[in-house]
Amino acid sequence: MGFEGDDDDDDDMSEVMSGGGRGGVRKERPLKSWSDRAILQAAEDVSGPECLVVLTHGTRLATALRELRSDLRFAFFTTEHFFARTLHSFHSDAGQSGAVSIHCAAEPPDGPFQSILFPTLAGDSSEVAQELFQSLQTRLVSGGRLIVSTNAAKGHWIDSQLKAVFSRVEQQKFPRGHVFTAWKSGPLKRLRGFRARFDFRHQERVLVCETRPGVFSHRRLDGGARALIRALSLVRDGQSSESVVERIVELGCGCGAVSAAAAVSFPQAQILAIDSDARAVECTAQTARLNDLSQMQVVLDSEGTIPNPGQWDLLLGNPPYYSDFRIAELFLQAARRALRPGGQVLIVTKPVEWQEARMKQLFHNVQAHRFGEYTVFSGQQKRP
Structure with missing residues (x-):
């Protein structure tokens, strides 16, 4: 329509x-x-x-x-x-x-x-x-x-x-x-269920996600989320004694698939999943419970407000493309506030020109990683 x-x-x-x-x-x-x-x-x-x-x-x-x-x-x-x-x-x-x-x-x-x-x-x-x-x-x-x-x-x-x-x-x-x-003339005889669950394999785990209508990645793992999950290996394999990933935040968590995968990739890390939609927050919390991922916390927020600014090691984001990149800009500014010096950001996108140009303005060592039809841009927080 x-x-x-x-x-x-x-x-x-x-x-x-x-x-x-x-x-x-x-x-x-x-x-x-x-x-x-x-x-x-x-x-x-x-x-x-x-x-x-x-x-x-x-x-x-x-x-x-x-x-x-x-x-x-x-x-x-x-x-x-x-x-x-x-x-x-x-x-x-x-x-x-x-x-x-x-x-x-x-x-x-x-x-x-x-x-x-x-x-x-x-x-x-x-x-x-x-x-x-x-x-x-x-x-x-x-x-x-x-x-x-x-x-x-x-x-x-x-x-x-x-x-x-x-x-x-x-x-x-x-x-x-x-x-x-x-x-309304009386109670419904039968209530239809609209929630759904899907699973996907990440490393040695099969992760289960709770979804419902209106929540990002409903019923199946979205291609952008899958690309972001695959990009986690870039960070995991590049860890050193000076760059251990212990604090991860995801903006726009949807059903929680990416945050759950991050919890598996970095079992020692604290995971903070944030979304502006209350249904998504509910689904992510349930995804954490279904997979016994006690290190995952979920927050409802629409301002890009992340606690303990300047102390996070990794920020993950899959921003929507509408609103003339205003939401993508909100994600990037949140990353600048949240990340420690040398901390990393991973942003997945389809349209690459704006994302690449803006990330090069804001971050150091920006690189593009192609996963099918999606591109994940990685970058590092600039040091003082």
Whole structure:
């Protein structure tokens, strides 16, 4: 499915705070997503007092809803740490009053809720939506409503998936999308499982990874992750008495496959796995338990904040390619802060020009290592 227009693009990492508000609510820019605007219109007559709002693409809708329906108690749910930070900055009264709560977790809050609002975009992961529809149904009171919006040109798929878990679904078609209202009549007879596990061999171990929809490397080992794992031997074989690897950090850990492999390659090392998505953090923690890797710790973070800066021996990263390399830049700056002098960084990528040029600006002894269609760049922290 494709997007329908420019104004359907939603919030990005450059969300701007503007002005000041009253009562703990700060003003944000107007809604530009059709899906958000459709939810806002539908919210005019939703039942309360408890209303859950699922935010997977941005946070502007939260302020608009609070201004429209001050009579409701809103619970804003996101799995993305950056969105949670943004919500806290605009809604400083969260947790201090009964009017609003913010939840950044792998699962939505338990509820129960009279109403749930869920704006979606064309091109969203179908499995993530299916898992959420089922999860949200269990959090509604009997007779409660889930309202879903989409800017997709066709609404057949969402309609069919909602009807798989709700007994009654109504659809409204608009020139720029669809709005669905689903009513809960009773508990589900059967809960479908969406989690999966896969295994892969690394050295003498067979490692098992826990995954779920929306988590990087779901159901299989991603090619970039495999390349990064293969590149671990470059560091292991190059160790000396002065360069023993004892502290490793991975940014963007996904399901934890790379961190688990690093724990096997460097059994004496402390491993810190970081991701901005709460589902990924949950999966990595489970991967560590499944493989009895007690040296692995997992942290939820979206700022590139790594404890004990200047003391880490190795940083591993597989940054996404979107956002004009802004996230890749965040990874590299985090490596500069985290690594000790002479510490090493391994970054895997497909587009090589920007990555190579930027790493040569920031690190010493930068080299490219080709693994199939992926390139792993290695570099060393410059010494004073």
